[in-house]
Amino acid sequence: MKNKDRNIYSEMLQAKSENRKLLAILLDPDKIVWENLDILISKIDQSPASHIFIGGSLVINNILDDLILKIKQNCVLPIVLFPGNPSQISDKADGILFLSLISGRNPDYLIGHQVKAAPILKQTNLEIIPTGYMLIESGGETAVERISKTKPLDRNNPDLVLATAQAGEMLGNKLLYLEAGSGAKQAVPLEIIRLISKNIEIPLIVGGGIIDLQGIQNAYDSGADLVVIGTAFENDMSFFDFRFENAETFNNR
Numbered sequence: 001m002k003n004k005d006r007n008i009y010s011e012m013l014q015a016k017s018e019n020r021k022l023l024a025i026l027l028d029p030d031k032i033v034w035e036n037l038d039i040l041i042s043k044i045d046q047s048p049a050s051h052i053f054i055g056g057s058l059v060i061n062n063i064l065d066d067l068i069l070k071i072k073q074n075c076v077l078p079i080v081l082f083p084g085n086p087s088q089i090s091d092k093a094d095g096i097l098f099l100s101l102i103s104g105r106n107p108d109y110l111i112g113h114q115v116k117a118a119p120i121l122k123q124t125n126l127e128i129i130p131t132g133y134m135l136i137e138s139g140g141e142t143a144v145e146r147i148s149k150t151k152p153l154d155r156n157n158p159d160l161v162l163a164t165a166q167a168g169e170m171l172g173n174k175l176l177y178l179e180a181g182s183g184a185k186q187a188v189p190l191e192i193i194r195l196i197s198k199n200i201e202i203p204l205i206v207g208g209g210i211i212d213l214q215g216i217q218n219a220y221d222s223g224a225d226l227v228v229i230g231t232a233f234e235n236d237m238s239f240f241d242f243r244f245e246n247a248e249t250f251n252n253r
C-alpha cells in the first residue's frame, strides 16, 4: 500500500468510534538485532498489533530506511515514526507522530525541533499527525526526561495533568500521548487515564512500563484508545504468542 492510500488518523478515529482498541509495537532502531529481524517481523505480523511505531531517544544507528523497507516487505501494518529528534525522519514510513512535549517547558521540544523538521517533512509523503506528548512521573528518571531535560508531570496531581491535556487538545493536537517512559517502573496511573479519556475528544495513546496483558487490558478499560508496547516485546519476542489466542482484549484484527 502506498503512503498516500492510507489515512492512519481517520482509521484511528474510526476505531475509536467503534470502541475498537488499537495496539502499537514500538521498535527502537538502536536495539534491532539485524540477524533476528525476519523472526521479529513475523512475530509482529502474527501479533494483535495494529500499528508499528519506530523511534528511540537517540537512534544512532543509521538503518531507519532499510529497517522500514524490510518490515514493509513482510508486514502490512502502518509504520508510524515516533521520533526523538528531527534526524529520525524517513519517507519510507507511512506517518509520523509530530510530537510536542507539552508536559515540559523546553522550547526545543515544544517548537524548536518541529521548526527544523518541517522543511524536511514537506519533502515527504508522510501523514503528519500532531500529537501532544505528556510525560508522567513514573518512579525514576526516564530517557525522555534525561534527553529532553524536562520534568514529568506529577502523577499525584491529576488537575495539572488534565489541564495540560485539555490545553494540548485546544492547541489542535489530533492525538494525546500519555507517556510513563520506556521501561518505566510504574505505568501511567489508571485514574489519570480515566480522567483524561473522559475529558478529551481526541484519541488517547498510553505507553511506558506496560509489561503484561493485564496492564494492556487495564489501560483499555480506563479509556486508552491505543496502547504502546516497547520493552516487553523487545525483551521477549514471544510476548504475544500465548496471549493472543483467547484474549478478547485484542479485537482489532
Ligand code: 1GP
Pocket: 026, 179, 180, 181, 182, 183, 184, 206, 207, 208, 209, 210, 228, 229, 230, 231, 232
Ligand atoms: C515508550 O511508551 C513507549 O515511549 C513504550 O514504553 O518500552 O515501557 O513499553 P515501554
